Amino acid sequence: MLMHNPPHPGEVLKELCIEPLGLTVTEAAKALGVSRKTLSAILNGKSGISPEMAVRLSIAFNTSSESWLNQQTQYDLWQAEQHRNELHVKQLSAA
Amino acid sequence: MLMHNPPHPGEVLKELCIEPLGLTVTEAAKALGVSRKTLSAILNGKSGISPEMAVRLSIAFNTSSESWLNQQTQYDLWQAEQHRNELHVKQLSAA
C-alpha cells in the first residue's frame, strides 16, 4: 500500500534528466520525436507518461522504460486510492 | 527489460479469483460495482485494468491494488516495447 504522495513523473524527468543535461524543452522534445507541447505538458504535470513515451525516454536517456511507467503507475494509483471509500464494492474473498 | 510476453491481467483475474471462488461474471461484476460488460471485457482481454478498477479488485479480493495495476503496466509496456525500433528517438545521455 502506498503511504505517501508519489511525485509526478514529470518532475522527476525534469530534475533528473532535462536540467542536469542543460537541455531545453524544445531540444529534448525534438530528440524524443514528440511535439514541444507534449513534453511540456508532462514536465508540468498536465499529462502522464504513456507506455510509448516511457519507451522513448528509455532510448533517449538510456534508462529502463519500466522505471518510467512504474512511476506513472504509482502516481495514478495513489490518486485512485484517494477515492477508495467512495467505491461501492463488496468483499468477495478473505484471501 | 521484460523478456517474455506477460499474460493479460484479465486471464490472471479469471484464473486466480473468479474461477477458484466459483463466481459468475454477473455476480462478480455486481460485487465490484461495475457493469457485466466491463468485467467481461477485462476477463477476455478486450480492455485493461484501470487504476480505479485496480482499487475495486483490491477491495473485493482483499489484495493489493498495486499488484493489479503493475500487471497491467507490464502488459502495456511489453506491447509498447514491440515497436521500440519504429520510434525516431535520438540518444541524449549515456547515463
Place this chain on the structure above:
DNA sequence: CAACCTGTAACGTTATAGGTTACGATTTAC
C-alpha cells in the same frame, strides 16, 4: 531590437474505459 525559449489556448484526431440495451447461444435447474 532580434532571436530564442516557454507555457498554453484553440482547434483537431485517435484510443480507451465505462454505461445501457438487446440479441443469440449456451448452460443450468427443475
Place this chain on the structure above:
DNA sequence: GTAAATCGTAACCTATAACGTTACAGGTTG
C-alpha cells in the same frame, strides 16, 4: 424438455486522455 440464468458481444452513447499543428504573449539573452 422447458424455463431461467449466464455469457459474449454488437450498437449506441459519454468522458477522458495523449498527441498533433498553429498561434500567441511573456520572459531571456545576445
